[in-house]
Amino acid sequence: MSSPAYRPPARAAIEAKGWIGANKWLLIRRAAQLGFLALFLTGPLLGTWIAKGTLAASLTLGVLPLTDPLMALQSLLAGHVMETTALIGVAIVVAAYAVLGGRTFCSFVCPVNMVADLAVWLRRTLGIKEGLTVDRRLRLWLLAGVLIGSVASGAIVWEFVNPVTMLHRGLVYGGLFTWGAALATTAAVFLFDLGVARHGWCGHLCPVGAFYGLIGEKSVVRVTAVGRDACDNCMDCFTVCPERQVIAPALRGKDKGVGPVILSRDCTNCGRCIDVCTKDVFRFGTRFRNSPSDALGVGADAGPADTIARAS
Amino acid sequence: MVGTRDDKDTVNRRGFLAVGVRAVCGAGLVALLAAVPAHRRAGAVALRPPGAVGEADFLAACVRCGLCVRDCPYDTLKLAEAGDGQPVGTPYFFARDIPCEMCEHIPCVVACPTGALDKGLTDIVEARMGTAVLVGHETCLNYLGLRCDVCYRVCPLIDHAITLERLHNERTGKHAMFIPVVHTDKCTGCGKCEKACVLDEAAIKVLPTQLAVGELGKHYRLGWKEKEKEGKGLIEGIIDLPDRMPDPPSIGPERLPGGGFKEFKP
Numbered sequence: 092m093s094s095p096a097y098r099p100p101a102r103a104a105i106e107a108k109g110w111i112g113a114n115k116w117l118l119i120r121r122a123a124q125l126g127f128l129a130l131f132l133t134g135p136l137l138g139t140w141i142a143k144g145t146l147a148a149s150l151t152l153g154v155l156p157l158t159d160p161l162m163a164l165q166s167l168l169a170g171h172v173m174e175t176t177a178l179i180g181v182a183i184v185v186a187a188y189a190v191l192g193g194r195t196f197c198s199f200v201c202p203v204n205m206v207a208d209l210a211v212w213l214r215r216t217l218g219i220k221e222g223l224t225v226d227r228r229l230r231l232w233l234l235a236g237v238l239i240g241s242v243a244s245g246a247i248v249w250e251f252v253n254p255v256t257m258l259h260r261g262l263v264y265g266g267l268f269t270w271g272a273a274l275a276t277t278a279a280v281f282l283f284d285l286g287v288a289r290h291g292w293c294g295h296l297c298p299v300g301a302f303y304g305l306i307g308e309k310s311v312v313r314v315t316a317v318g319r320d321a322c323d324n325c326m327d328c329f330t331v332c333p334e335r336q337v338i339a340p341a342l343r344g345k346d347k348g349v350g351p352v353i354l355s356r357d358c359t360n361c362g363r364c365i366d367v368c369t370k371d372v373f374r375f376g377t378r379f380r381n382s383p384s385d386a387l388g389v390g391a392d393a394g395p396a397d398t399i400a401r402a403s
Numbered sequence: 404m405v406g407t408r409d410d411k412d413t414v415n416r417r418g419f420l421a422v423g424v425r426a427v428c429g430a431g432l433v434a435l436l437a438a439v440p441a442h443r444r445a446g447a448v449a450l451r452p453p454g455a456v457g458e459a460d461f462l463a464a465c466v467r468c469g470l471c472v473r474d475c476p477y478d479t480l481k482l483a484e485a486g487d488g489q490p491v492g493t494p495y496f497f498a499r500d501i502p503c504e505m506c507e508h509i510p511c512v513v514a515c516p517t518g519a520l521d522k523g524l525t526d527i528v529e530a531r532m533g534t535a536v537l538v539g540h541e542t543c544l545n546y547l548g549l550r551c552d553v554c555y556r557v558c559p560l561i562d563h564a565i566t567l568e569r570l571h572n573e574r575t576g577k578h579a580m581f582i583p584v585v586h587t588d589k590c591t592g593c594g595k596c597e598k599a600c601v602l603d604e605a606a607i608k609v610l611p612t613q614l615a616v617g618e619l620g621k622h623y624r625l626g627w628k629e630k631e632k633e634g635k636g637l638i639e640g641i642i643d644l645p646d647r648m649p650d651p652p653s654i655g656p657e658r659l660p661g662g663g664f665k666e667f668k669p
């Protein structure tokens with residue numbers, strides 16, 4: 092960027108690791124997001140069907156059903172018991188994300204993520220500061236509201252507004268390009284994230300992401316700050332992280348005797364922290380390697396320290 | 404935030420830009436909220452696919468995945484857009500655009516993973532997507548005394564769901580009219596009749612059954628049916644008097660109210 096005010100958080104990493112090295116997980120993520128979309132689009136565009144349906148419910152290669160678990164729960168609360176096909180789909184999805192990390196859905200599958208990332212990138216580029224402060228727990232309240240609303244109304248209430256399925260359906264069935272609800276909902280998320288609150292939608296409000304977070308509460312695959320002793324406090328990871336509150340406990344937990352694994356259910360496993368860190372502090376690991384001694388370069392002497400943790 | 408070690412000018416310029424972007428975004432959000440409900444398309448009635456459970460249950464069951472849409476071989480089904488008259492993303496069809504061809508194996512129902520389209524529907528003749536109603540009594544060509552009959556001819560359940568009933572043509576005084584009559588207990592609501600109607604605006608339309616068919620008060624009893632069921636009158640000892648017909652026209656001259664007789668010149 093030409094403006095002296097803007098220092099891209101990945102600049103140091105690009106200098107240290109090269110452009111590919113500093114964007115590895117970002118590239119993998121974009122490939123995954125577009126790839127999952129492509130699976131749904133080969134049918135309508137080329138006539139070769141791989142995945143049919145939407146992220147709400149789909150059938151891949153005529154055999155693999157997948158169903159959005161929050162959708163199924165709302166349906167149940169609204170008084171409908173889904174058929175076996177859909178329920179098998181729920182079981183597969185829940186099992187996968189319970190291992191891979193619930194919000195891995197957000198980083199690697201959800202199409203809204205690309206919209207939200209574009210908004211936050213523009214924010215950084217244009218120098219727009221935080222904006223409205225929203226409590227991150229609001230998404231849990233919204234989730235509770237959605238569930239109670241489904242009971243009260245007898246309908247799957249979130250589907251009347253859900254940007255995730257609106258956008259996906261709009262892309263897969265073409266409704267996004269006819270100035271309809273899909274475009275309006277997507278634009279609303281974009282404008283909200285750009286002009287109103289930083290990471291406003293995905294980081295604070297989306298009940299779909301919140302629900303996947305709960306599914307992955309105890310998930311196995313986690314980002315771990317194994318190399319935290321090498322951290323030079325450049326803050327680049329905090330700048331790029333969409334859920335930056337999750338980093339500090341792991342990165343700066345040494346003095347408190349906390350292990351290096353990022354355990355918060357809010358972490359989206361996007362791996363952007365891995366990308367931008369010049370010291371290679373982060374990597375993907377499992378939740379089980381999480382004693383303070385699992386961090387590299389720390390001996391058995393690490394234990395509850397008497398020092399007050401640095402402000403974070 | 405991090406990395407803001409700029410000179411004052413840049414800060415101001417960037418601050419300005421940020422405020423501008425914010426304002427535009429805020430205005431855009433408000434405009435969007437106002438625009439979406441305004442986006443309405445009047446006209447045809449959006450019908451649900453075969454086997455759809457009742458509308459209230461449908462919104463509890465359908466996840467708007469469109470698998471039914473994908474497997475419909477005639478492209479009958481669509482997912483609703485704002486203004487189509489059904490909640491966004493739910494499957495529907497407009498009979499006048501592409502009616503349901505009543506596929507024997509009902510692929511739409513087979514494809515539905517959730518049960519929003521009831522797997523209990525295995526015979527398409529049992530489907531109830533709506534009910535056809537001949538709404539255009541003043542435009543239907545058969546009502547005008549012609550023999551169009553197109554709706555009757557195209558009906559997959561010809562002579563069951565739709566029949567032609569003969570009425571006297573009062574206009575000419577000497578011809579018959581063949582009135583298409585839909586029988587609600589047989590009509591599947593496929594919409595073939597509405598699609599085929601030759602008028603610029605169809606005189607026969609498929610409506611959601613609740614709109615198309617009245618409903619008697621729960622306490623209503625049809626005397627003649629009850630009697631038939633019982634095999635006798637419902638009230639004991641009732642005397643059935645002979646029915647009196649209207650007086651036969653009098654033969655003589657008509658009396659005037661003021662006295663005297665009409666057309667009687669003494």
Ligand code: SF4
Pocket residue numbers: 196197198201202203204207255292293294297298299300301
């Ligand atoms: S928080 Fe919601 S919108 Fe954002 S990526 Fe996750 S599921 Fe998608």
Ligand code: SF4
Pocket residue numbers: 452453474475476477478479480502503504505506509510511512527
């Ligand atoms: S019965 Fe056949 S034509 Fe009718 S909606 Fe279903 S798939 Fe389409």
Ligand code: SF4
Pocket residue numbers: 464465466467468469470471472493494514515516517518519520
């Ligand atoms: S297949 Fe079933 S759940 Fe999916 S859109 Fe059609 S009716 Fe709804």
Ligand code: SF4
Pocket residue numbers: 534535557558559560564565585589590591592593594595596597609
């Ligand atoms: S909608 Fe029309 S064509 Fe279809 S069954 Fe009913 S009367 Fe026949």
